[in-house]
Amino acid sequence: xxxxxxxxxxxxxxxxxxxxxxxxxxxxxxxxxxxxxxxxxxxxxxxxxxxxxxxxxxxxxxxxxxxxxxxxxxxxxxxxxxxxxxxxxxxxxxxxxxxxxxxxxxxxxxxxxxxx
Numbered sequence: 001x002x003x004x005x006x007x008x009x010x011x012x013x014x015x016x017x018x019x020x021x022x023x024x025x026x027x028x029x030x031x032x033x034x035x036x037x038x039x040x041x042x043x044x045x046x047x048x049x050x051x052x053x054x055x056x057x058x059x060x061x062x063x064x065x066x067x068x069x070x071x072x073x074x075x076x077x078x079x080x081x082x083x084x085x086x087x088x089x090x091x092x093x094x095x096x097x098x099x100x101x102x103x104x105x106x107x108x109x110x111x112x113x114x115x116x
Contacts (some may be wrong), residue, residue, distance in 0.1 A: 025060070028054070
């Protein structure tokens with residue numbers, strides 16, 4: 001039987017892994033979005049496909065970015081969340097409940113996901 005010390009240590013290591021993983025995914029999203037500024041249409045599509053390929057793992061980072069970015073970046077982020085689909089809905093709802101200015105965007109994206 002594990003001691004409470006070992007249980008706490010295991011718990012803390014798992015939390016640290018989760019924090020690291022979330023930071024890594026945010027960095028990945030930032031890196032890809034940064035490339036959009038100078039990208040042609042073919043490259044934009046390739047970058048969006050890279051984000052979609054990450055699946056639900058990047059949804060929290062994408063929802064955060066959707067509340068911050070504008071222009072082409074915002075369009076790519078929105079389309080990526082729609083293409084990821086159902087896995088985006090809960091995170092969009094949570095963000096909308098915390099940010100009333102974002103609520104209409106979240107509702108629109110959720111309706112697009114559910115219509116697909």
